[in-house]
Amino acid sequence: MADKAVPHFHNEPGVAVIHVGSREFMCIGALPPFDHPHVFIDMGTDDEAICGYCSTLFRHRAGLKPGAADPAACVWDDRTRAAAE
Numbered sequence: 001m002a003d004k005a006v007p008h009f010h011n012e013p014g015v016a017v018i019h020v021g022s023r024e025f026m027c028i029g030a031l032p033p034f035d036h037p038h039v040f041i042d043m044g045t046d047d048e049a050i051c052g053y054c055s056t057l058f059r060h061r062a063g064l065k066p067g068a069a070d071p072a073a074c075v076w077d078d079r080t081r082a083a084a085e
Contacts, residue, residue, distance in 0.1 A: 007067040008076040010035065011056040018056060018074045021064030027051040028076055 008026045009018055023043040029036035029051070036053045043049045048059045061070065069075045 006040070008038065008078075009058070009069055009074050010076045011054065011074060013071060013073055015071060015074070016057065017059055019059050019061040019064060019070040021061060021068040022066045023060055025058075027054065027056055027058070029054040029056070031076070032078075 006024060006026055007020075007022050008028055009020060010028045010031055011018060012031045024041070026038045026040055027036075028038050039051055039053050041049050041051060041058065043058070043060055046060075048057060050057050064070060067075065
């Protein structure tokens with residue numbers, strides 16, 4: 001299985017802000033099967049963006065690796081989910 005080119009993040013924990021190491025990513029809202037349509041977000045040169053679907057606030061943190069998030073639990077990897085099923 002090929003790795004995703006664009007990281008996916010969710011806000012299942014319901015945190016006020018998700019810090020991310022990527023400026024381009026997908027927001028899925030909650031974990032499947034309760035996810036919303038996957039929204040592509042491109043921060044460009046801005047340091048924060050809000051998902052237009054679920055209103056989650058994402059802030060870029062330069063110290064995080066691309067694809068990483070704080071809290072780390074907000075990173076979604078469908079391979080992990082498939083292995084658990």
